[in-house]
Amino acid sequence: xxxxxxxxxxxxxxxxxxxxxxxxxxxxxxxxxxxxLQQHQGHPPKLLSYRNNSRPSGISERFSASRSRYTxxxxxxxxxxEDEAEYYCSAWDSSLSAVVFGGGTKLAVL
Amino acid sequence: xxxxxxxxxxxxxxxxxLTLTCTFSGFSLNTSGLCVTWIRQPPGKALEWLxxxxxxxxxxxxxxxxxxxTISKDTAKNQVVLTxxxxxxxxxxxxxxxxxxxxxxxxxxYWGHGTLVTVSS
Numbered sequence: 001x002x003x004x005x006x007x008x009x010x011x012x013x014x015x016x017x018x019x020x021x022x023x024x025x026x027x028x029x030x031x032x033x034x035x036x037l038q039q040h041q042g043h044p045p046k047l048l049s050y051r052n053n054s055r056p057s058g059i060s061e062r063f064s065a066s067r068s069r070y071t072x073x074x075x076x077x078x079x080x081x082e083d084e085a086e087y088y089c090s091a092w093d094s095s096l097s098a099v100v101f102g103g104g105t106k107l108a109v110l
Numbered sequence: 111x112x113x114x115x116x117x118x119x120x121x122x123x124x125x126x127x128l129t130l131t132c133t134f135s136g137f138s139l140n141t142s143g144l145c146v147t148w149i150r151q152p153p154g155k156a157l158e159w160l161x162x163x164x165x166x167x168x169x170x171x172x173x174x175x176x177x178x179x180t181i182s183k184d185t186a187k188n189q190v191v192l193t194x195x196x197x198x199x200x201x202x203x204x205x206x207x208x209x210x211x212x213x214x215x216x217x218x219x220y221w222g223h224g225t226l227v228t229v230s231s
Contacts, residue, residue, distance in 0.1 A: 003156075035216045037157075044206055044221040045157065056219060088157055090216040097170050099147070099159035099216045 006102035022089030034072035112136035114222035132207030146190040150203040
């Protein structure tokens with residue numbers, strides 16, 4: 001089923017700011033917004049952001065999310081070595097009655 | 111404390127049926143609004159959503175896999191079971207279960223550690 005579109009990779013320097021994008025359509029991102037997940041190698045994903053910019057307890061304020069029409073964005077400020085990970089967006093698609101994922105963005109912190 | 115744990119065979123043969131169990135604690139699927147979801151991830155690849163079951167027994171499936179999937183729950187045992195028929199080597203993946211809320215079904219707030227299933231003769 002059609003998924004969300006994410007750039008495969010982003011590279012930024014230590015303490016810089018990275019912005020990751022996730023593009024969908026009016027049935028998914030444009031409807032309920034996107035959820036962001038972080039996955040380190042060998043570990044299950046972890047919820048970072050939901051309802052466009054709510055964070056679970058324990059998630060750093062350096063992670064902030066936003067949405068503009070059909071594109072959701074995750075901004076990570078003050079990049080740290082531990083931010084190097086794969087980032088996925090997901091959303092409920094009302095036309096498919098299913099969750100769709102993006103292909104993931106691998107963030108490298110140089 | 112919410113925990114989820116996946117269990118099932120590590121290896122299945124092509125054409126066989128895979129049965130995976132998600133055993134959870136810290137919440138009940140009798141609680142209005144909650145759901146449990148199965149998601150998989152082939153080695154080195156992206157996450158793929160498979161199925162969801164709600165507290166009221168509503169079920170949802172991946173459109174590309176729906177003919178092969180069945181999801182069910184045993185509320186008394188705090189378990190959700192996923193079966194996938196006609197397994198193929200391309201189904202080799204780590205299979206995760208995760209909790210979500212039916213009003214925000216992509217909001218996976220708790221995950222199991224995952225179980226790797228290899229399809230090989």
